[in-house]
Amino acid sequence: MASHSQILVEEKSSVRILTLNRPRQLNALSSNMISRLLQLFRAYEEDPSVTLVILKGQGRAFCAGGDIPPLLSYVIQGKWRLGAPFFADQYTLNYVLATYSKAQVSILNGIVMGAGAGVSIHGRFRIATENTVFAMPETALGLLPDVGASYFLSRLPGFFGEYVGLTGARLDGAEMLACGLATHFVPSTRLTSLEEDLCTVGSSDPSFASTILDAYTERPHVKQNSAYHRLDVIDRCFSRRTVEDIISALEREFTQRPDDWISSTTQALKKASPSSLKISLRSIREGRLQGVGHCLIREYRMVCHVMKGDLSKDIVEGCRAILVDKDKNPKWEPRRLEDINDRMVDQYFERLEGLEDLKFPPRNNLRASSIAAKL
Amino acid sequence: MRKLLDGHNLVDRDWIYGLMTQSNLFNRKERGGKIFVSPDYNQTMEQQREITMKRIWYLLENGVFKGWLTESGPEAELRKLALLEVCGIYDHSVSIKVGVHFFLWGNAVKFFGTKRHHEKWLKNTEDYVVKGCFAMTELGHGSNVRGIETVTTYDPTSEEFVISTPCESAQKYWIGGAANHATHTIVFSQLHINGTNQGVHAFIAQIRDQDGNVCPNIRIADCGHKIGLNGVDNGRIWFDNLRIPRENLLNAVADVSSDGKYVSAIKDPDQRFGAFMAPLTSGRVTIASSAIYSAKVGLATAIRYSLSRRAFSVTANGPEVLLLDYPSHQRRLLPLLAKTYAMSFAANELKMIYVKRTPETNKAIHVVSSGFKSVLTWHNMRTLQECREAVGGQGIKTENLVGQLKGEFDVQTTFEGDNNVLMQQVSKALFAEYVSCKKRNKPFKGLGLEHMNSSRPVLPTQLTSSTLRCSQFQTNVFCLRERDLLEQFTSEVAQLQGRGESREISFLQSHQLAEDLGKAFTEKAILQTILDAEAKLPAGSVKDVLGLVRSMYTLISLEEDPSLLRYGYLSRENVGDVRREVSKLCGELRPHALALVTSFGIPDSFLSPIAFNWVEANAWSSV
Numbered sequence: 001m002a003s004h005s006q007i008l009v010e011e012k013s014s015v016r017i018l019t020l021n022r023p024r025q026l027n028a029l030s031s032n033m034i035s036r037l038l039q040l041f042r043a044y045e046e047d048p049s050v051t052l053v054i055l056k057g058q059g060r061a062f063c064a065g066g067d068i069p070p071l072l073s074y075v076i077q078g079k080w081r082l083g084a085p086f087f088a089d090q091y092t093l094n095y096v097l098a099t100y101s102k103a104q105v106s107i108l109n110g111i112v113m114g115a116g117a118g119v120s121i122h123g124r125f126r127i128a129t130e131n132t133v134f135a136m137p138e139t140a141l142g143l144l145p146d147v148g149a150s151y152f153l154s155r156l157p158g159f160f161g162e163y164v165g166l167t168g169a170r171l172d173g174a175e176m177l178a179c180g181l182a183t184h185f186v187p188s189t190r191l192t193s194l195e196e197d198l199c200t201v202g203s204s205d206p207s208f209a210s211t212i213l214d215a216y217t218e219r220p221h222v223k224q225n226s227a228y229h230r231l232d233v234i235d236r237c238f239s240r241r242t243v244e245d246i247i248s249a250l251e252r253e254f255t256q257r258p259d260d261w262i263s264s265t266t267q268a269l270k271k272a273s274p275s276s277l278k279i280s281l282r283s284i285r286e287g288r289l290q291g292v293g294h295c296l297i298r299e300y301r302m303v304c305h306v307m308k309g310d311l312s313k314d315i316v317e318g319c320r321a322i323l324v325d326k327d328k329n330p331k332w333e334p335r336r337l338e339d340i341n342d343r344m345v346d347q348y349f350e351r352l353e354g355l356e357d358l359k360f361p362p363r364n365n366l367r368a369s370s371i372a373a374k375l
Numbered sequence: 376m377r378k379l380l381d382g383h384n385l386v387d388r389d390w391i392y393g394l395m396t397q398s399n400l401f402n403r404k405e406r407g408g409k410i411f412v413s414p415d416y417n418q419t420m421e422q423q424r425e426i427t428m429k430r431i432w433y434l435l436e437n438g439v440f441k442g443w444l445t446e447s448g449p450e451a452e453l454r455k456l457a458l459l460e461v462c463g464i465y466d467h468s469v470s471i472k473v474g475v476h477f478f479l480w481g482n483a484v485k486f487f488g489t490k491r492h493h494e495k496w497l498k499n500t501e502d503y504v505v506k507g508c509f510a511m512t513e514l515g516h517g518s519n520v521r522g523i524e525t526v527t528t529y530d531p532t533s534e535e536f537v538i539s540t541p542c543e544s545a546q547k548y549w550i551g552g553a554a555n556h557a558t559h560t561i562v563f564s565q566l567h568i569n570g571t572n573q574g575v576h577a578f579i580a581q582i583r584d585q586d587g588n589v590c591p592n593i594r595i596a597d598c599g600h601k602i603g604l605n606g607v608d609n610g611r612i613w614f615d616n617l618r619i620p621r622e623n624l625l626n627a628v629a630d631v632s633s634d635g636k637y638v639s640a641i642k643d644p645d646q647r648f649g650a651f652m653a654p655l656t657s658g659r660v661t662i663a664s665s666a667i668y669s670a671k672v673g674l675a676t677a678i679r680y681s682l683s684r685r686a687f688s689v690t691a692n693g694p695e696v697l698l699l700d701y702p703s704h705q706r707r708l709l710p711l712l713a714k715t716y717a718m719s720f721a722a723n724e725l726k727m728i729y730v731k732r733t734p735e736t737n738k739a740i741h742v743v744s745s746g747f748k749s750v751l752t753w754h755n756m757r758t759l760q761e762c763r764e765a766v767g768g769q770g771i772k773t774e775n776l777v778g779q780l781k782g783e784f785d786v787q788t789t790f791e792g793d794n795n796v797l798m799q800q801v802s803k804a805l806f807a808e809y810v811s812c813k814k815r816n817k818p819f820k821g822l823g824l825e826h827m828n829s830s831r832p833v834l835p836t837q838l839t840s841s842t843l844r845c846s847q848f849q850t851n852v853f854c855l856r857e858r859d860l861l862e863q864f865t866s867e868v869a870q871l872q873g874r875g876e877s878r879e880i881s882f883l884q885s886h887q888l889a890e891d892l893g894k895a896f897t898e899k900a901i902l903q904t905i906l907d908a909e910a911k912l913p914a915g916s917v918k919d920v921l922g923l924v925r926s927m928y929t930l931i932s933l934e935e936d937p938s939l940l941r942y943g944y945l946s947r948e949n950v951g952d953v954r955r956e957v958s959k960l961c962g963e964l965r966p967h968a969l970a971l972v973t974s975f976g977i978p979d980s981f982l983s984p985i986a987f988n989w990v991e992a993n994a995w996s997s998v
Contacts, residue, residue, distance in 0.1 A: 155410075158397050239397070239437055241390050282386060288393045289978035342386065 007036045008058070012199040014051040016044055023059030029115045030067040034089045037119065041096050051204040053100075054195065055120065056107040060131070063116030066090065071307070072319050080307035081355070087146070087303050088358055090118060091296040094148045098122035098292045099363045102204040105213070107195075108132045108173075109188050118147025121181060122292065124206055125213055128173030128182035129191065130220075137168035139272040141322055142314030142330070144280040146303050150287025151295040156180060158231055159238035165284050166243070166277055167268040174220040175228050184217035230261060243269070243277045244337050273314040273330070274337045279306075279348045286349075293360055298349065300358045305348045376917055376974035379908060380716070382723040384457035385976070391461040392978050394437055400430050401465065406984040407992035413981070414466045416773050420605045424555055427468050427606035434462070435503055440473075444481045444497045449730040456661065456726055463665040464672065464981055467783045468606025470665060475551040475607075476500065478657050480507025483561040486654035487577050487625035496559075496579070508552035508582075510612055511563040515544030517789075518796045521575055521648065525564040525614065531635040534621045536578060538564055538614040546613050549790075553610030554597045558583045561625070562614070568637040574644050575651070579623040582612065592617040603782030653737050658791040659744040660729045664722040666748075666755040669784050670715045672982060673755075675972040676777050677762035678708055679986035680769070682969060698765075699968060705961040707765055711758045712971060713927035713964070718751050720904040739821055742804045746897035749794035749801075752787040759784065769985045776983040801896055802864065802889035803882065809865050823900055826854040827861075834944065838952040840959065844922070846906055849929040853899040855944055856936075860892040863942070891938050898932050920967050927960045 008019040018040060020027040044050040057063055066086070074083040097104065097119060106120035109129045117136060120126055128134075136145040136153065145153060145165040153161035156179050163169060176182035186194055194216050201208045222228045237249035250266045269277065279302060287295045306315050314332050321330035334340050351357060381388060395401045401412040418426065434440065443455050455477070463470035477500070484496045484507075499505045516522045524545035527538045540546055547553070553560065559581050566576040582593050589595050598609035624631060628650050629639035641647040681704055685695035698704045725740075725747050732740055763770035763778045770778045788794045805822065812819050818828045826832075832851035835842055842848050867888055871881035882889065905925045912918040933953050939945040945953070964971070984992040991997075 154393075235397075236436075239394055241387075241438065245438065285386075285389050285393050288396065289389060289980075291979075 006030065006033045007040070009040065014049055014202060015054065015199045016040070016050055016052070017054045017056070017195070020055070020057045020063050023057075023061070025067070026061035026064035026111060027057045027059070027116070028065055028067045029063060029090070029119070031070075031086050031089065034086070034093055038089060038093045038096065041093070041100070045096075045101060050102065052103040052105065052198060052201045052209055054105045054107065054198060055123070057110055057116075059110070061111040061116075062106070062108045062132075063113075063119065064111045065114035065116060065137075068319055068323060072316065075307050075309065076316060080304065080309070083307050084300075084304055084355065087300055090115060090147065091300055091358060092360060094118045094122055095293060095296055095360050096363075098148065098151075100124070101363075103201065103206040103209040105198065105209060107191060108134070108176075108182065109191060113137060114145075115147055117149065117152075121152045122148055125184065125209060126176075126182045127184045127186050127191075127194075127213070128176045129186060129188040130173055131188055132173035132176060132182070134171040134176050134181060135168055136165050139166055139276040139280055140168050140268075140318065140330075142273040142276055142312070142316070142318030142332070143306055144276055144283055144299070144302055146299040148292050148296050148299070150283040150299060151290070151292040152181070154284045154288035158235040160228075160231065160234055161288075162238040162246075162281065162284055163227065163234045163265070165280055166238070166246070166272070167265055168272070169227055169265075169268070171227075172223070174222045175226055177219070178222050178228050184213045185220055186213075186216045187218065190216060225261065227261065227265075233262065243274075243281055246281075247337075271330075273312070273318055273332045274334055275312040275314055275332070275340055275344075276318075278337065278340050278345050282345055282349075296360075297358045301351060301355075302348045304352050304355060305350075308352065311344055311347060376920075376970070377976035379912075379917075379921075380719050380723075380974055381457075381976050382726070383453045387454055387457050388461050388976075391434075391439065391458055392981070394434065394439070395461075395465055396978070396980050398433060400426065400433050403980075406997065407988040407990075407994070409984070409987055410980050411982075411984055412465065413774070413776055413983075414468070414606065416605075416779055420600050423468065423606040424608045427466070427472055428556060430466075430469055431472060432503075434473075440477070440501055440503075442501070443477050444485060444501050452730040453726065456664065456730075459661060460664055460668055464668050464977060466606060467665070467669070467780075468604050470661075471551055471604060471607050474658075474661060475509055476503075476507050478661060479509035480559070480561055482654050482657060483509065483577060483625065484579070487561075487627050487651065488579075489625075489627055491622060492579070492625060505559045506552060506557045508550050508557035508560045508610075510547040510550050510553070510560045512547065512549050513544065514546050514548045514611075517549075518793045520563065520652070523563060523565065523575060525562065526567060527562075527564040527576070527578065528567050529621075529631055529635050530618070531633070533618070534633050535618040536621065536624065536631075538562055538578065538580065538617045538619065540613045540615070546611050548611050549598060550610050550612055551607045553582065553595060553612055554608035555610075556608060557610075558585065560612070566631075566637075568631060568635065571637075573629070573637050573639075574648060576629065577625045577651070578619060579625065580614075580617060580619050590617075601782075603779070603785060653741070655791070656729065656732075656737075656740055656744050659748040659797075660722075660725050662787050662791055663725055663744070663747045663751045666752040666784065666787055667715060667719050667722050668977075669780055670711075670755045670758040671719070671972075671975040671977060673759045673762035673777050673780060674708065674712050674715055675975055675977055676775070676983040676986045677765045678712065678968050678972045679982075680766050680989070681708065683989070684766075699965060702958065702961060704765065705965055706958065707761055709961050709964045709968065710927055710931035710957065711754075711761060712968070713924045713931065713960075714754055715758065716921075716924045716971070717901050717905040717928040718747075718754060720908045721747055721901040722751065724904040724907070738804075742801055742822060743900060745792065745797040745800045746893060746900065748792065749788075749797045750894070750897045750901070752784075753794060755784055756781065756788060766985060769989065774983075775985050777985075798893035798897075799882070799886075799889060801893040805861055805892060805896060806865055806868065806882075809861055823896070823903065824861075827858055831855065831858065834949075836946070836949075838945075838949050840956060843930060843952065843956045844926045846909075846925070849902065849926070850906070852933065852939075852944065853895070853902055853929070856938060856942075857892070857895040857899050859942060859944065860888060860895050860938065864888040864892050894936070895938070902929060902932075920971070923960060923963055923967070924971070927957070927964060930957050930960065 006021050008021045010017040044053050071083045104123040105125040106123050107127045109131050111133050113135045136149050138145050153165045160179055173185055177185045197212050233253055237246055240246045240249050247269055254262045317330045321327055396412050402415045403412050459470055462473055481500045484492050513523050526541055527536050529536055562578045562580050563575055566573045582590055592615045594613040596611045631637055681698035684698050688695050759781045769775050773779045808822055819825055832855045867885045868881045909921045930953050933939055934957055940950055
């Protein structure tokens with residue numbers, strides 16, 4: 001069955017290994033894959049014979065994002081409601097992972113972006129390698145960093161979360177470990193051996209998996225020109241109240257000490273969809289003060305507003321320019337940040353007529369650190 | 376519900392919450408897998424003062440204070456108030472330091488001063504080029520500002536004012552910012568011109584140079600360690616014939632010409648003093664609001680704790696019972712929760728009428744702000760004590776905030792006007808209004824007294840549950856109480872005056888009726904604000920819950936007020952019905968308790984660790 005072959009399942013004693021299997025699409029998550037993952041994760045949580053679930057990707061990517069084409073056609077036809085279930089299921093999966101009561105490890109040996117982050121970062125253990133490339137690139141596409149990114153980005157040190165979410169900056173494995181997006185770093189040559197050792201875990205108590213992972217993990221130096229070495233500038237600029245203020249602050253920094261990193265960061269902001277930037281900034285700022293469940297419920301409303309396209313059709317234009325025609329020259333509408341006022345941003349946060357808010361199943365055994373995830 | 380309660384500027388509030396949680400300056404710590412930010416009250420007084428200033432610089436660098444003095448209008452003012460409130464939720468010391476600099480020093484320059492003062496000082500204040508403080512209170516005079524003893528004379532040859540402290544009781548005392556940091560101050564002083572005391576006026580004086588050295592002819596001492604607010608450097612100031620330029624008189628209301636003539640557009644000294652003091656209302660507004668946020672922190676903590684803490688079983692071998700499932704525990708906390716809700720709407724309404732103020736509304740604002748400031752700050756102290764007890768031993772731990780907040784917020788009941796004095800202002804204003812309307816035979820207008828133009832409300836003798844919860848009945852009881860107390864008070868004063876007592880002495884002797892009246896007025900005004908908020912809501916669950924909260928507010932106020940029985944507004948049976956209804960409401964509010972405190976909108980990291988997983992927070996692994 002096609003849907004089942006998109007997720008490969010292996011059983012090794014009490015451990016289950018799930019592999020995302022759409023390598024030609026860089027393992028982009030389809031609705032079939034999402035349903036299958038939900039089904040499997042829920043089953044494993046109830047199954048006393050399962051102690052640990054490992055998630056990884058086939059080929060050179062872990063997962064490059066969500067499956068956009070079907071959604072895009074719904075949006076273009078004005079049938080955005082047909083796209084809503086995709087997000088509802090996806091965010092439910094994100095919530096289940098964030099509140100999972102058993103040990104869970106994601107092996108990020110490749111590209112992990114967008115939806116790929118949603119099915120890994122919320123998990124307890126995230127293993128980066130020298131091949132990892134992380135990003136939340138949504139603002140360049142006219143979307144927003146969703147899948148609970150307003151929760152996990154906002155909790156990164158200082159205002160690094162705003163930086164990553166607004167600019168779509170790429171992070172490598174060492175950077176992910178340094179900022180906390182990854183919990184461990186293991187060179188790809190040792191992954192097979194790691195998997196074998198993890199399969200000996202006989203208890204769902206995360207400390208067993210943790211001990212094994214701690215033995216394998218390394219602490220690679222973050223590269224010289226990493227954004228992570230520029231946290232002082234990032235904190236000074238991305239703490240500002242509005243997107244306009246952030247850009248002004250960056251330009252001020254540039255006049256004092258010009259460098260490529262500042263100019264490319266400013267450029268990334270200037271190229272992104274202005275609507276996306278404003279709603280993403282507010283999303284991250286609100287998310288910082290909310291539990292993961294609340295974040296997902298709020299993001300669901302926002303993503304539906306984006307698909308509905310009342311205030312902006314940037315998602316169509318962004319996907320066209322970046323993914324379809326690939327001219328990388330999107331024509332955003334509203335064109336400028338100044339054209340978007342607070343009242344317009346407010347609307348993305350309101351409930352949509354006729355669309356119920358997401359409701360999550362009650363979760364038992366909330367672990368201490370996921371009390372924050374409780375609604 | 377959060378939108379309803381916070382009322383305004385939610386995005387700005389979230390921004391500041393975020394600024395604080397993400398910086399290393401706000402004592403971030405992890406407990407039980409969650410992040411918390413709260414000041415380290417275990418630091419020395421000097422360290423607390425240091426770090427408080429550092430926190431303010433950080434907020435300044437982030438542009439938090441942009442436009443606080445140079446922008447005007449209701450929108451800009453509401454934004455300021457919201458940002459100040461968030462500062463206060465983190466630490467009262469931060470909001471006091473910021474408040475003194477912007478709302479006392481800054482507003483004095485803005486409202487007592489004229490163009491030359493604005494140009495010279497406002498931008499520099501916003502940018503913290505100067506650090507301001509406010510020297511009004513003296514060792515011998517606090518509430519009675521008109522009695523202060525600092526004296527200022529004018530020297531026409533040098534065109535300077537000369538400020539002096541004539542005796543020890545005239546030293547300025549409790550001046551926030553003066554002990555360590557402030558460079559400039561507003562000085563309140565009696566102004567003697569050509570041998571005549573023209574009354575209290577305000578001047579600008581520099582007290583430190585840019586290097587932090589105290590200026591000549593000024594002595595400064597420290598007020599010392601306090602039971603709370605040790606992040607604020609309160610100082611004492613003596614002036615030894617300090618000379619300041621003539622331009623430093625804040626001359627919006629009165630002026631002195633270069634040859635030493637006193638000039639004022641307002642001839643009557645009482646009116647002049649009143650016009651002078653009007654800008655100080657902003658203090659009462661911000662204090663009332665911050666008191667309620669403090670109560671919210673306490674209640675969010677105590678109620679959440681009571682939803683996870685168990686003690687004693689009521690059946691053999693049964694599980695221990697959650698604290699909030701005990702009727703007695705509900706009775707301790709839920710009425711306070713309802714009052715906090717009602718007072719939250721009252722504080723918001725006060726902010727709204729304040730930012731939209733006109734000269735005509737100033738008198739009403741003065742009376743309402745006096746009543747609200749007193750009742751809300753007393754309520755906060757009472758709530759914090761109850762919450763501290765409700766969480767037991769955990770409330771003794773400084774880090775758990777609830778107990779520490781008592782010392783931090785206690786001052787609110789006596790500064791910016793002693794509560795008892797302020798409540799007398801309320802009763803005096805009502806008295807004056809009553810007497811004036813009766814004398815001129817005019818209907819009542821203003822101060823919420825319009826109900827007195829209609830016939831006296833008649834309360835039903837039988838009080839069923841639905842009657843008690845009916846908003847018309849509730850309004851009638853509060854109106855009846857206010858009306859009757861006002862009539863009794865004015866009548867008793869008239870009687871005493873008839874026996875030859877002066878009006879002032881008559882007031883003093885009728886103080887008990889005055890207190891009852893002031894409370895009745897304020898409680899009724901508060902009820903009106905929650906009724907208004909409820910009326911604006913569309914039908915639905917939020918409106919229903921708010922209705923329950925409103926009824927609880929009204930009925931607990933009735934249950935706690937002896938006037939109802941003493942003056943016969945309710946019979947003994949009625950009072951029993953009220954008490955029973957309160958218990959019923961406790962049970963009905965219990966399922967909504969968590970949602971009600973979550974709607975306060977205070978992020979988890981600003982609450983106490985005991986509001987969450989307090990077992991994990993205390994686990995050995997975290998030691």
